Amino acid sequence: MTSKERITIIGAGIGGLSAAIRLQHAGYQVEIFEKESLPGGKMNQMAVDSYTFDVGPTIVMWPEAYRELFTLTGRDPEDYIPMQKLTPMYDVFFKGDPYRHYSVSNDLTDLMALMESKDPQTALGFLQYLAEMYQRYQVAMDHFIRRPFRHKSDIYNPSMLINALKLKTFDSAEHMMAKFIPNKDIQQLMAFQTLYIGVSPKNGPSLYNMIPMIELLYGIHYVKGGMHTVAKGFAQLFEELGGVIHYNTPVDKILIDEQQVNGLQVGGHFIPSKRVISNADFPYTMKHLIDGDLNRGKYTAKKIDQMDYSCSCLIFYWGVDGTFKDLKTHNFIISEDLDDNMARIFDGRLIDNPSIYLHVPSQVDETRAPEGKANFYLLMPVSELGTA
Known part of the structure; x- marks a missing residue:
């Protein structure tokens, strides 16, 4: 590697920015080509009449994943992405008779009080669940999450296969949770987060x-100014390191000759680069940025x-009168029949009893709405169009 070997990245979303920061810090010369006028990709923000709304992710549940890029480069994360821990993390409301409401903290004393209010087996099962999942988490961190897989031999070897078995991926999330925790409310309270992805x-x-x-274990945090603060902080750090972001510059093609990358086609111009990273959506990259099934490998058009897609969501952005002090920053309203709700989300039937996520960032950040008002981000999981 030369000290200034060039790498080009398509998209200034969080994945593209994260890769760019690491590579620029390692001594490469990195350029990002971003079609929009600002960084963040799906981690974007919308401003309307003194209200600001996140239009992508809203929850920080592993703050170190964001902070480590700043500490890696000798910066203080708080100078770029100031965070505060939310206590409680969120409220969960179960519709139905009886109506149930739980405030969920990551304080162990509070959690045990919640679990013990159900029954001793639920409390014991909760602790066993934490121990079991933390063990799997350690295996995943040590052998999978932070490890590159460039060749088949990186995966298909005795050590990796043994560790893969330790992850116990064959059971469903719902069934596994039910084996530990007998109480249905707590099962659902602990399992619905798979809808995040x-x-x-x-x-x-x-x-x-x-x-x-x-x-x-690590809590839920709020970033001052909203999640787009993270994107702006990443972009600022990257440019401070000497990286370049070309905004309003969509990439037309990744140019490949004899299965070797030569560069990018951008606005009719050739940008030479032997190393290209695409942070655009994978299907879009394979179908529209790469020509020829030979170059796409097994991922032909x-x-x-x-391919099957994950569920979609219907989102409303509301600026409302009042401050609603009884609501938390994050609120989950669970359907009276969550099993039927889930089935309808994933088989395409009309949803008549939805579950809802309500995010109210103005509860902890006065910059997000005018005084005496609130901003509501209301999300309802729905079917993706392919199942309709």
């Missing part, structure tokens, strides 16, 4: 129960069209 707890592997474990 568009997967039903009925079908998603039990490894996805790592998501609530991470929330419970036909195969991409046949």
Whole structure:
């Protein structure tokens, strides 16, 4: 590697920015080509009449994943992405008779009081669940999450296969949770988070129960100014390191000759680069940025069209009168029949009893709405168009 070997990245979303920061810090010369006028990709923000709304992710549940890029480069994360821990993390409301309401903290004393209010087996099962998932989490961190897989031998070797078995991915998230925790409310309270990534707890592997474990062990945080503050902080850090972001510059093609990348086609111009990272959506990259099935490998256009997609969501952005002090920053309203609700989300039937996520950032951040008012981000999981 030369000290200034060039790498080009498509998209200034969080994945593209994260890769760019690490590579620029390692001594490469990195350029990002971003089609929009600002960084963040799906981690974007909308401003309307003195209200600001996040239009992508809203929850920080593993703050170190964001902070580590700043500490890696010798910066203080608080100078770029100031965070505060939310206590409680969120409220969960169960519709039905009887109506139930739970405030969920990541304080162990509070959690045990909640579990013990149900029955001793639920409390014991909760602790056993945490121990089980933390063990799997350690295996995943040591052998999978932070490890590159460039060759088949990186995966298909005795050590990796043994550790893969330790992850116990064969059970569903819902079934695994039920084996530990007998109380139905607590099961659902602990399992619905698979919807964060568009997967039903009925079908998603039990490894996805790592998501609530991470929330419970590391807490949920709020970033001052909203999640787009993270994107702006990443972009600022990257440019301070000497990286370049070309905004309003969509990439037309990744240019490949004899299965070797030569560069990018951008606005009719050739940008030479032997190393290209695409942070655009995978199906879009394979179908529209790469020409020829030979260059796409097994991910041909036909195969991409046949792939199943995760569920979608319907989102409302409301600026409302009042401050609603009884609401938390994050609120989950669970359907009276969550099993039927989940089935309808993933089989395409009309949803007549939805579950809802309500995010009210103005509860902790006065910059998000005018004085005496609130901003509501209301999300309802729905079917993706392919199932309609």
